[in-house]
Amino acid sequence: MVPPLALDIDGTLTTPSGRIDPRVFELLPGWDAPVVFATGKSFPYPVALAHFLGRPETVVAENGGIAYVDGETAVLGDPAVPRAVAEEFEARGGEIGWGPGDTVNRWRETEVALSLDADEALLREVAAAADGDVVVVDTGYAYHVKSPAVSKGAALERVADALDVAPEAFVAVGDSENDASTFGVVGESYAVANADATARDTADVVLDESYMDGTARVLADLRERDE
Structure with a gap:
């Protein structure tokens, strides 16, 4: 088989x-x-x-x-901290990067995905302030902010x-x-x-x-x- x-x-x-x-x-x-x-x-x-x-x-x-x-x-996965990180990232001038509609995240339930055009250094800085409650994973297609669990x-x-x-x-x-x-x-x-x-x-x-x-x-x- x-x-x-x-x-x-x-x-x-x-x-x-x-x-x-x-x-x-x-x-x-x-x-x-x-x-x-x-x-x-x-x-x-x-x-x-x-x-x-x-x-x-x-x-x-x-x-x-x-x-x-x-x-x-x-x-x-719990989306609360990833979404908070994304909101803080935007508040500090970062852009999620998918444009109007954002179908990449529209149905996403447990994490947030950002375009590879997003400011990676700023994203990782904001994520680090979450004290280990999130990780940033680079899949080569997006930056995923997700629970490490x-x-x-x-x-x-x-x-x-x-x-x-x-x-x-x-x-x-x-x-x-x-x-x-x-x-x-x-x-x-x-x-x-x-x-x-x-x-x-x-x-x-x-x-x-x-x-x-x-x-x-x-x-x-x-x-x-x-x-």
């Missing part, structure tokens, strides 16, 4: 331009094991991806702040328990420091070639291929292993 998967989305299932790679719709609908989309995006995004793939909506969102499995939603890895363990599957049975693929906690709880982990230093240092294997090219390579190898 093929193993269950824990897959990041941005930088892992996408093209270099940020679009979902069409191979996702070829390779994942028929994967004969659980697939968990573990992402920094807000809750609706991975749910929608699973829906359009025709797969169970089994997701970890907001860097572990939300876990959703078998129709049950667990909110694992939540992580993708911890949320995946919760999802795995609900699925009655050992976390060590999962194979994970990712590209960013927010995937390091996932890599720490699964049995086999891969960083795509475009991954940041933390993901590369934490993964069992650093792939030669980038983005979906790397993920597709892993999926192909896992299928061959199953034959």
Whole structure:
């Protein structure tokens, strides 16, 4: 049997331009094991991806702040301090950076995400004043202000328990420091070639291929292993 998967989305299932790679719709609908989309995006995004793939909506969102499995939603992060940090950041002249509407944060329940154009030094200064109640995670796509008590890895363990599957049975693929906690709880982990230093240092294997090219390579190898 093929193993269950824990897959990041941005930088892992996408093209270099940020679009979902069409191979996702070829390779994942028929994967004969659980697939968990573990992402920094807000809750609706991975749910929608699973829906359009025709797969169970089994997701970890907001860097572990939300876990959703078998129709049950667990909110694992407290948004109060991240939102206070974002408000203080703006009060001191910082800009969240997404423009009118801010759909990046509109449905975000446990953290705040800021554009990479935001003043990182000021953001980290304001976050440091929260005395360890928040961390700033740079995913390469946004700065995420979140509780240090939540992580993708911890949320995946919760999802795995609900699925009655050992976390060590999962194979994970990712590209960013927010995937390091996932890599720490699964049995086999891969960083795509475009991954940041933390993901590369934490993964069992650093792939030669980038983005979906790397993920597709892993999926192909896992299928061959199953034959």
